[in-house]
Amino acid sequence: MPVLPTEPVLTVLLFSCxxxxxxxxxxxxxxxxxxxxxxxxxxxxxxxxxxxxxxxYLLMTTxxxxxxxxxxxxxxxxxxxxxxxxxYLGIEHKEAEIGVRERAELGYQTILQNTLHxxxxxxxxxxxxxxxxxxxxxxIFLALVLAVHNVGEGMTMTExxxxxxxxxxxxAGLCVVTNVTQPLLAVAAFALLPTLGNLLPIxxxxxxxxxxxxxxxxxxxxxxxxxxxxxxxxxxxxxxxxVVLLEHVLL
Amino acid sequence: MWLAVGQVFxxxxxxxxxxxxxxxxxxxxxxxxxxxxxxxxxxxxxxxxxxxFGLIVEGSHYGTVQTLTGGMIGVVFILLGQQLLAGKxxxxxxxxxxxxxxxxxxxxVMTLHSFAEGVAVGVAFGGxxxxxxxxxxxxxxxxxxxxxxxxxxMRPKGASLAACAGWSIFSSLPQPLMAVxxxxxxxxxxALLPYxxxxxxxxxxxxxFLELLPEAYDGASRSTIGLWVSLTLxxxxxxxxxx
Numbered sequence: 495m496p497v498l499p500t501e502p503v504l505t506v507l508l509f510s511c512x513x514x515x516x517x518x519x520x521x522x523x524x525x526x527x528x529x530x531x532x533x534x535x536x537x538x539x540x541x542x543x544x545x546x547x548x549x550x551y552l553l554m555t556t557x558x559x560x561x562x563x564x565x566x567x568x569x570x571x572x573x574x575x576x577x578x579x580x581x582y583l584g585i586e587h588k589e590a591e592i593g594v595r596e597r598a599e600l601g602y603q604t605i606l607q608n609t610l611h612x613x614x615x616x617x618x619x620x621x622x623x624x625x626x627x628x629x630x631x632x633x634i635f636l637a638l639v640l641a642v643h644n645v646g647e648g649m650t651m652t653e654x655x656x657x658x659x660x661x662x663x664x665x666a667g668l669c670v671v672t673n674v675t676q677p678l679l680a681v682a683a684f685a686l687l688p689t690l691g692n693l694l695p696i697x698x699x700x701x702x703x704x705x706x707x708x709x710x711x712x713x714x715x716x717x718x719x720x721x722x723x724x725x726x727x728x729x730x731x732x733x734x735x736x737v738v739l740l741e742h743v744l745l
Numbered sequence: 746m747w748l749a750v751g752q753v754f755x756x757x758x759x760x761x762x763x764x765x766x767x768x769x770x771x772x773x774x775x776x777x778x779x780x781x782x783x784x785x786x787x788x789x790x791x792x793x794x795x796x797x798f799g800l801i802v803e804g805s806h807y808g809t810v811q812t813l814t815g816g817m818i819g820v821v822f823i824l825l826g827q828q829l830l831a832g833k834x835x836x837x838x839x840x841x842x843x844x845x846x847x848x849x850x851x852x853x854v855m856t857l858h859s860f861a862e863g864v865a866v867g868v869a870f871g872g873x874x875x876x877x878x879x880x881x882x883x884x885x886x887x888x889x890x891x892x893x894x895x896x897x898x899m900r901p902k903g904a905s906l907a908a909c910a911g912w913s914i915f916s917s918l919p920q921p922l923m924a925v926x927x928x929x930x931x932x933x934x935x936a937l938l939p940y941x942x943x944x945x946x947x948x949x950x951x952x953x954f955l956e957l958l959p960e961a962y963d964g965a966s967r968s969t970i971g972l973w974v975s976l977t978l979x980x981x982x983x984x985x986x987x988x
Contacts, residue, residue, distance in 0.1 A: 551798050554979070558986055566983070573975055577968055586968055703975065710971035714954075715962045724827075727954035728820060735816045735943075735950050738801045743809050 502623075503684060505630055509637035510619050510680035514612075514673035516641040520648020521666035529653055536721025537729060538646035543713040544733025545639040550706040552632065552741045553618070556625055557698035564692075568699025572614065575700070576707040579610040604654055608647060609672045611708055615640050616676040618701035620683025625698065632745050637680075643713075644673055650716070753870050753928045756881040757863060757921025763885035764917040767892020768909035771900040783964025785897035787973035789851075790957045792894045794974075795981025796887075797946035800858075803865070804942035807935065815943025822944070823951045826850060844902045847956050851898050854948045855891060855916040861941030863920040864934050867927025888917055890981065898957070 499505055523530040557565035580586045583603045619640065623633030648669040655665040687693060717726045774781075804812030830846045837845040866884055892913035899909050927934040961970045 547794075551982075554982060555986075558983070562983075566979070569975075569979055573972070577972070580968055586966060703979075706975050706978070707971050710974050711967040714958060715967050715970075718959055718962065723955065723959050724824070727951060727959075728824065730954045731820055731947065731951040732817070735797070735801060735820075735947055736813065738798050739805055739809060739812055739816070739943075742802050742805050 502630060503681060506620065506623050506633065506684045507677055507681055509634050510616065510677035513615075513619065513637045513641040513644055514670055514676045517644035517648035517651075517669040517673045518666040519645045520650075520669060521652040521662050523649070524652050524656055524665070525662045529656070530649060533721040533725070535646065535649050535653075536717045536719070536726055538642075538649060539713045539717040540721070540726040540729040541733060542639075542643035542646050543709050543717060544730045545642055545737055546705050546709045546713070547730075547734050548737025548741060549622075549636050549639050550702045550709070551738055552745065553622065553625075553636075553698050553705070554702035556632075557695045557702060560695040560698070561692070564695040565699040568696035568701075569703035570699075571696075572700040572703025572705070573707045574703075575614060576611070576704045576711070579607050580711065583607055583610075601654070601658065604651065605668070605672055608651060609675065611704075612673045613675045613679055614701070614704040614708075615643075616679030617683045617697065618705060619676065619680035621687065621694070621697045621701045623680070623684045624687050624694065626745075632741075633680075633684075635741065635745065640676070644669075646713075750925055750928065753867060753924050754921045756870075757866055757924040760866070760881060760885040760888055761859075761914055761917035761920050764888040764892040764895075765910040765914040766889050767894070767913050768896040768900070768906055770893065771896050771909060772906055774900060779964040782901040783961045783970065784973055785901050786957045786961040787965075787970045788977050789894040789897040790953045790961060791974040791977025791979075792890045792981050793949045793953050793957070795978045795985065796891065797949040798982070799985045800861070800942045800946040800949075804939045804946065807939035807942070809939075811939035812943035812946075815940035815945075816947030817943075818940075819944040819947025819949075820951045823850070823854065823948050823955065826853065827955065838904065838908065840902055840904075847960075848899055848902060848904070850952060850956060851895060852912055852916055854952045855895055856919060858945030858949060859917050859919040860923050861938070861945040862917075863923025864927040864938050864941055866920060867924035867929075868931055868935050868938055870924065870928045884920070887985070890984070891916070 499508065523534075554565070554569060557568065583606055585603050585607060619633055619637050621633075622636040623630050625632045648666070651669050651672070652662070652665040655668060656662070660668070683697065687697060714730070717730075801812060801816070804815070827846070827850065830849060837848050840848055862884065866881075892910070895913045895916060896909040899912065900906070904912075958970075958974075961974075
């Protein structure tokens with residue numbers, strides 16, 4: 495790809511910044527009134543679910559090809575990290591108490607949670623960039639997948655922030671700020687992983703575990719809440735199956 | 746020649762019987778709460794997602810476009826099947842309504858996907874007989890979690906243990922039946938294989954997102970469902986890798 499910077503680390507920075515910046519796009523529909531209909535947010539989440547589940551499968555199978563036990567331990571750590579962000583912030587408890595439809599009530603917990611997720615997502619981008627030596631395509635693919643995910647996340651966050659009285663511009667800014675850990679940790683993981691010995695299988699497993707668990711606890715149930723089950727299920731199935739097939743053939 | 750055909754059929758039958766073993770863990774299940782039902786659906790979801798990802802990768806070795814086409818047909822097939830069953834108020838044994846629809850759909854999906862697997866067995870046998878025992882063993886072991894998935898849906902809805910085992914075996918009967926013609930006409934069937942594998946994968950993934958996961962989230966917290974689905978999905982990926 496001739497348009498890419500010659501220095502690989504600049505490519506990593508470029509695409510991870512792009513992913514983070516895309517979260518501001520989620521605020522754009524709110525500039526024209528009350529924001530996108532519930533079903534649009536549901537569809538965006540369903541699309542992101544399929545993409546991320548497919549990407550998680552690629553990361554996990556690659557991790558297992560390297561070394562089994564570290565891959566499994568890494569995946570367990572990824573699941574545990576994302577689980578911890580839910581319980582530590584009390585989201586699990588509040589959801590049960592007030593019901594998931596009132597996301598606005600969760601307030602700062604959602605912002606903190608998104609920030610903590612972004613850290614794992616940033617590591618995932620960096621890890622995917624070094625996954626195949628000398629080939630950045632898996633990482634670029636994952637950065638674009640997370641860019642789509644960030645648009646949906648930006649929509650729900652802006653919805654929440656607008657209800658709490660922030661302007662569209664402020665909401666867009668805050669969305670990007672919560673994702674700023676993505677470029678930071680993507681570049682750090684990209685630079686440090688090759689120097690830290692054979693940590694790659696653990697890191698790949700961690701990325702896979704945290705992404706898949708995030709999809710299952712946030713994105714999938716959130717889409718069921720917002721759009722028709724048939725539409726959401728069809729979108730998720732077609733996208734997941736296509737991504738699993740194409741990434742296996744192309745990457 | 747006919748001895749070989751008999752052998753392919755017999756080996757296919759063994760793999761089908763292995764599916765019945767998936768019902769065993771449910772032998773000691775008495776009362777079924779809403780939570781147990783949700784967890785069973787989560788387990789079935791993880792197993793079926795892992796199985797379909799494996800089928801897609803397998804299909805891609807025979808043809809990408811064909812696998813993709815088969816997958817889309819599989820998705821449309823389940824959507825049509827669900828619409829058809831939705832208006833009818835279906836019954837299945839003791840079951841009525843939504844529960845019956847789910848059981849009918851999962852049995853249809855698992856049985857249809859066995860056709861594709863039967864073809865895969867036959868084509869593989871046609872490739873070289875010395876691998877026969879290994880392939881049979883691999884498919885047989887891999888059928889056990891599929892029986893588990895079927896039983897996980899049927900048992901909590903009140904089906905007997907014998908019914909779970911019986912229908913699990915039934916869902917795999919296409920394997921010996923399809924293995925024989927696929928073995929005899931290996932070249933024609935090799936061309937059909939990616940469509941079949943794609944179809945099976947598309948139908949199974951849609952089944953998970955359309956019927957199993959929504960019910961799972963209804964009966965337990967998101968974290969619990971997330972843990973069970975990722976655990977079984979991971980186990981299935983590991984399982985396929987080392988078999």
